[in-house]
Amino acid sequence: MASTFDTVAGIISDICGIDRDTITPDSHAIDDLGIDSLDFLDVAFAIDKAFAIKLPLEQWTQDVNGGKVPSERYFVLKGLCANIDELVAAKAA
């Protein structure tokens, strides 16, 4: 069974045309991988479908834009994957 990171990295690679080998857990989706907001919608859609969850993108954006949370927590892939795991666990509970 693929790890959360492997699944997310595969999604990003497929949708954004980024070489899979350049995507690491420490990659920042925006700053390092250059994913723009429109492509991130496609990534979010694929993640929502793959994990049967709903990424709270609007809340995350508000948190980051409001300075409450550093963007790394949501948009560095290891942070994104940890959030996905939490959402999956919460749904299963």
Next chain:
Amino acid sequence: MRLEYFELVDRIADLDLAAGTIAAECVLPERSTVFEGHFPGHPILPGVLMIEAMAQTGGWLVMARLGFRRMAFLASVKEAKMRRFLAPGQPLRVEATELHEGSGYAVASARILADGRTVADTEITYRVMDFPNADLRAAMLKAAARVQVPVELLPDA
């Protein structure tokens, strides 16, 4: 349809919020300045307006499912196919199904049918946002009434 005013949906014929489906009925006008240029001697509906008709139909579905509290803006169109020509006067049925309601976005599939045959189809992503101002919200509610969104789904303006 009033092409010049981007009013591409005449009437919502079916709307099932639980199922996430909508169908609209439209009739292409016999005359339009759009047809004068597209094309002289061979008037057909531009493909971009086929896409717009599908986007508007799906947009009404997305907004209705959100109680018209938020606006759906076209964000992306995938795999759009324009399979046949549409001539002036042609009646159309435009159908859309919401595939996913995400956080701040929604995805729908849509198609246009003429005489029971699929004319165009695509997958559409919408950015879903608060109305940027009261004027747009009022205009959209007025338009919703024009296309006959069931009155019980319309909030008090």
